[in-house]
Amino acid sequence: MKHLAFAAGIFGATAAFGQAPELTVYTYDSFVAEWGPGPQVEAAFEEECGCDLKLVGVEDGAALLARVRLEGEHTNADVVLGLDNNLTAAAGETGLFVPHGVTADLDLPVAWDDPVFLPYDWGWFAFVHDKTFDAPTSLKALADSDATILIQDPRSSTPGLGLLMWVRAAYGDDAPAIWEGLADNIVTVTKGWSEAYGLFLEGEADMVLSYTTSPAYHLIAEADDSKTTAVFDEGHYLQIEVAAKLATTDQPELADAFLRFMISDRFQAIIPTTNWMYPAVMPEGGLPDGFDTLAKLGKSLLLTSEEAAALRDQALAEWRAALSH
Amino acid sequence: MARRAQPLTAAPGIGAAGFLAALILGTLATVAWRAEAGVGLTVADWAALRFTVVQAGLSALLSVGLAVFVARALARLRFAGRRALIALLGVPFILPVIVAVLGLLQVFGRGGWISDLLGLWGLPPVRIYGLHGVVLAHVFLNLPLATRLILQGWQEVPAERFRLAAQLRFGPWAMFRLIEAPMLRQVVPGALAVVFAICLSSFAVALTLGGGPRATTIELAIYQSFRFEFNLGRAALLSGMQIALTATAAMVALRLARGTGFDGGMDRPLQRWDGRSATARAIDAAWIGLAAAFLILPLAAIATSGLAHLPGLPQLVWRAAAVSLAVAGVSMVLSLMIALPMAGAVALGRHGLIEVAGMLGLAASPLVIGTGLFILLRPFADPAAMALPVTALVNAVMALPFALRILVPRAREVVERHGRLALSLGMGRWAFLRLVFLPAMRAQISFAAGLAMALSMGDLGVIALFAGAETATLPLEIYRLMGAYRMDAAAGGALLLLVLSVGCFWVLDRGGRWHAEA
Numbered sequence: 001m002k003h004l005a006f007a008a009g010i011f012g013a014t015a016a017f018g019q020a021p022e023l024t025v026y027t028y029d030s031f032v033a034e035w036g037p038g039p040q041v042e043a044a045f046e047e048e049c050g051c052d053l054k055l056v057g058v059e060d061g062a063a064l065l066a067r068v069r070l071e072g073e074h075t076n077a078d079v080v081l082g083l084d085n086n087l088t089a090a091a092g093e094t095g096l097f098v099p100h101g102v103t104a105d106l107d108l109p110v111a112w113d114d115p116v117f118l119p120y121d122w123g124w125f126a127f128v129h130d131k132t133f134d135a136p137t138s139l140k141a142l143a144d145s146d147a148t149i150l151i152q153d154p155r156s157s158t159p160g161l162g163l164l165m166w167v168r169a170a171y172g173d174d175a176p177a178i179w180e181g182l183a184d185n186i187v188t189v190t191k192g193w194s195e196a197y198g199l200f201l202e203g204e205a206d207m208v209l210s211y212t213t214s215p216a217y218h219l220i221a222e223a224d225d226s227k228t229t230a231v232f233d234e235g236h237y238l239q240i241e242v243a244a245k246l247a248t249t250d251q252p253e254l255a256d257a258f259l260r261f262m263i264s265d266r267f268q269a270i271i272p273t274t275n276w277m278y279p280a281v282m283p284e285g286g287l288p289d290g291f292d293t294l295a296k297l298g299k300s301l302l303l304t305s306e307e308a309a310a311l312r313d314q315a316l317a318e319w320r321a322a323l324s325h
Numbered sequence: 326m327a328r329r330a331q332p333l334t335a336a337p338g339i340g341a342a343g344f345l346a347a348l349i350l351g352t353l354a355t356v357a358w359r360a361e362a363g364v365g366l367t368v369a370d371w372a373a374l375r376f377t378v379v380q381a382g383l384s385a386l387l388s389v390g391l392a393v394f395v396a397r398a399l400a401r402l403r404f405a406g407r408r409a410l411i412a413l414l415g416v417p418f419i420l421p422v423i424v425a426v427l428g429l430l431q432v433f434g435r436g437g438w439i440s441d442l443l444g445l446w447g448l449p450p451v452r453i454y455g456l457h458g459v460v461l462a463h464v465f466l467n468l469p470l471a472t473r474l475i476l477q478g479w480q481e482v483p484a485e486r487f488r489l490a491a492q493l494r495f496g497p498w499a500m501f502r503l504i505e506a507p508m509l510r511q512v513v514p515g516a517l518a519v520v521f522a523i524c525l526s527s528f529a530v531a532l533t534l535g536g537g538p539r540a541t542t543i544e545l546a547i548y549q550s551f552r553f554e555f556n557l558g559r560a561a562l563l564s565g566m567q568i569a570l571t572a573t574a575a576m577v578a579l580r581l582a583r584g585t586g587f588d589g590g591m592d593r594p595l596q597r598w599d600g601r602s603a604t605a606r607a608i609d610a611a612w613i614g615l616a617a618a619f620l621i622l623p624l625a626a627i628a629t630s631g632l633a634h635l636p637g638l639p640q641l642v643w644r645a646a647a648v649s650l651a652v653a654g655v656s657m658v659l660s661l662m663i664a665l666p667m668a669g670a671v672a673l674g675r676h677g678l679i680e681v682a683g684m685l686g687l688a689a690s691p692l693v694i695g696t697g698l699f700i701l702l703r704p705f706a707d708p709a710a711m712a713l714p715v716t717a718l719v720n721a722v723m724a725l726p727f728a729l730r731i732l733v734p735r736a737r738e739v740v741e742r743h744g745r746l747a748l749s750l751g752m753g754r755w756a757f758l759r760l761v762f763l764p765a766m767r768a769q770i771s772f773a774a775g776l777a778m779a780l781s782m783g784d785l786g787v788i789a790l791f792a793g794a795e796t797a798t799l800p801l802e803i804y805r806l807m808g809a810y811r812m813d814a815a816a817g818g819a820l821l822l823l824v825l826s827v828g829c830f831w832v833l834d835r836g837g838r839w840h841a842e843a
Binding site: 065319323324325 | 367368369372373376435436452454455537538539541549551552553554555703706707708709710793794795808809810
């Protein structure tokens with residue numbers, strides 16, 4: 001009967017092993033990439049929580065929301081990290097998310113009091129290009145120019161949706177005309193940010209839709225100061241990236257602990273040089289060297305989450321119509 | 326009228342056909358019920374419809390247009406390796422689309438061989454994304470099929486005609502007008518329709534090489550409204566459009582792709598006296614060389630770049646390969662479990678319902694069935710958990726028309742040849758099945774099994790709709806690696822997928838023929 005005891009022993013051991021609670025966080029691909037925040041965040045949180053943090057790279061923010069809606073109450077996710085201010089109203093309406101109950105002193109350029117969606121970083125959208133390229137100085141000038149650009153699909157990606165709202169915020173009902181003008185500049189529309197940025201680095205276009213903070217990556221991580229961003233006269237649209245707890249989570253306390261950890265100094269200090277965004281709470285050491293070289297912007301544009309949600313369908317229809325010729 | 330005694334029973338076949346019809350029509354009905362009629366079609370939906378038709382039309386014209394010349398050259402010119410080349414033309418049929426796309430990117434992409442060559446003369450690199458990329462990939466995938474279809478037309482011209490033409494000293498023009506043109510008039514419309522119908526439901530090519538609203542097929546639009554927006558109503562509406570389109574095209578293709586009508590010759594070995602001048606031979610050789618280079622270079626690109634990265638492949642890729650093998654195995658078994666009884670029933674003379682069900686399989690689109698199944702099953706189960714079973718089932722259905730085409734003729738022959746003897750011996754149905762029917766069908770069964778498994782291995786369709794973050798088949802994993810710009814790992818994965826697909830086919834097909842009577 002020895003083998004039976006042996007087998008029982010093994011099963012017992014695996015059961016004990018499996019008792020460390022698991023927290024599943026759905027996020028976007030670039031968050032879990034080797035060079036992204038994922039690996040450091042996982043190590044740091046697991047030190048504190050005595051749990052197993054599973055970061056699952058799903059897709060870019062907008063498709064991330066669709067994914068959670070698709071899985072509905074069957075979802076394994078406890079926390080979703082990577083939605084943004086343009087999506088929170090739509091995400092809130094699904095009833096899939098519950099308030100976080102975390103109080104925080106946030107360093108955002110705007111007031112934030114959403115009880116469900118908690119910010120972890122922010123930035124301005126901008127077109128990144130090589131310093132040698134003579135970039136247009138406004139959205140309008142870009143539309144009129146023959147500069148080639150790479151953008152993301154607003155249905156799947158938060159930068160893509162951000163550009164949609166950027167053009168709307170700057171031009172209101174004239175937005176379709178701008179899109180008509182931009183249509184011939186667009187080399188391709190990618191599903192997510194990673195694809196577009198990868199294509200840009202391969203030299204597929206003059207500019208790529210990203211953030212004013214992106215050149216910091218090249219400067220700090222690669223000691224390459226050849227990249228910069230185009231500053232546009234209309235102002236730049238703001239993105240605030242958020243996370244939220246799912247109502248169906250089986251680990252509510254762990255999820256709360258993760259959200260608290262997310263705005264702690266430890267997590268926030270990881271953000272600038274891995275997610276290449278501004279931290280939502282300024283870490284003790286301040287911003288790393290190199291961030292001072294980034295574009296200083298005169299004017300921020302922002303629609304409220306409700307405005308963005310109300311405009312989305314119409315803006316999307318206009319976008320698809322303008323680009324499908 | 327009393328029913329004739331039969332060595333087999335048609336009931337399982339009718340059951341299988343009923344299951345198939347219920348699956349396809351049931352998902353269709355679900356989709357129709359869920360479609361938001363009030364929404365109507367937007368400008369972008371019309372653009373997707375237009376793009377779908379335009380790219381399929383261009384792909385068909387180009388594939389068949391080029392195939393006419395390649396097939397003519399192959400029909401006239403005899404050279405060492407001709408047989409091998411014609412056999413190679415069969416490979417793209419089981420070549421996973423994602424592998425083809427990666428290979429084409431390495432040859433025609435911005436950082437690819439052609440662009441490097443152009444760069445030597447200071448010319449700008451070529452762009453592969455958009456309409457021309459989609460058409461290029463479709464021509465790559467369908468030129469071989471079109472060439473085979475047309476080559477068959479050439480080979481069915483009786484040898485006597487060529488002999489007579491040579492005796493009458495036909496010049497190239499007379500040869501074309503009196504022999505080639507009538508043959509082409511019969512073969513080309515069918516080939517055009519077949520390639521057009523195949524390209525209509527293109528998903529993986531448009532997913533990887535299309536870009537934005539300008540290059541979106543309807544299948545891709547279904548995927549986008551599902552995965553990007555989770556708008557089931559719109560997905561259903563688009564599905565309706567897709568079905569109307571593919572069903573029409575499939576009907577036209579079936580009508581046009583009938584056999585040619587040359588009166589029979591005496592089956593003497595074909596010998597050609599035309600096309601012997603040095604110029605004609607040089608032109609033929611050039612066509613064959615170009616076509617071979619176009620087909621072989623992307624495969625060679627995958628082989629060379631993939632080989633270097635095969636040892637260092639991430640664990641994820643190996644896991645996805647194991648998942649793919651399992652899915653393809655199940656899919657192959659399912660496909661045979663449906664196709665074999667159906668073939669048996671057809672052999673017994675019960676065509677009606679069975680052929681209608683088989684036809685449905687041709688017109689059905691994987692994404693539409695996937696969407697319908699999703700709507701039906703979602704209340705009961707976790708979509709991510711359904712991903713693999715649904716993929717196996719849908720892939721089995723997609724392989725069915727091919728499996729039936731392979732199995733039916735032989736099944737008929739076996740029943741006709743051995744049926745009466747078996748009855749007179751008082752052989753039971755089970756004994757006939759076990760001792761006569763299945764052993765005699767071994768070669769065909771394993772051919773169909775190999776095909777079903779290879780097609781399922783390489784499929785990137787319905788899995789993209791359902792897959793959760795942690796389940797992926799190998800083609801989907803490769804697609805994800807491409808998206809994350811890990812091209813090295815993607816190339817290694819593509820080579821692995823290529824080897825697995827072709828390997829599955831080869832092992833099953835060969836295994837079946839081992840010691841087989843025919």
